[in-house]
Amino acid sequence: MADPIPPDYHAMMNGLAAGIDDVLNGPKLPGIPRKMGFILLVAEFGRIENGRVNYISNGAREDMIAMLREYLARLEGRYQEPAPDGKAC
Numbered sequence: 001m002a003d004p005i006p007p008d009y010h011a012m013m014n015g016l017a018a019g020i021d022d023v024l025n026g027p028k029l030p031g032i033p034r035k036m037g038f039i040l041l042v043a044e045f046g047r048i049e050n051g052r053v054n055y056i057s058n059g060a061r062e063d064m065i066a067m068l069r070e071y072l073a074r075l076e077g078r079y080q081e082p083a084p085d086g087k088a089c
Contacts, residue, residue, distance in 0.1 A: 017057070024058075037067065038059075039056075
């Protein structure tokens with residue numbers, strides 16, 4: 001697992017995540033599942049290559065990693081829409 005968010009970014013990123021989740025999904029209410037998931041990546045300009053990228057999301061880590069992989073595949077032209085039978089086209 002990745003290193004935790006450094007203390008100097010922890011409160012800021014938790015606040016941003018809570019705000020984004022509230023805008024996308026409304027207030028958290030018992031028994032009502034969230035409908036929209038998100039990933040927030042934060043890095044210092046000029047330090048991305050050899051620096052650190054901090055990650056926070058409102059979903060299960062494995063689901064968010066799958067979402068990010070699909071997004072990157074689309075950006076890189078590697079994504080193929082699944083056929084109706086579930087196999088890649």
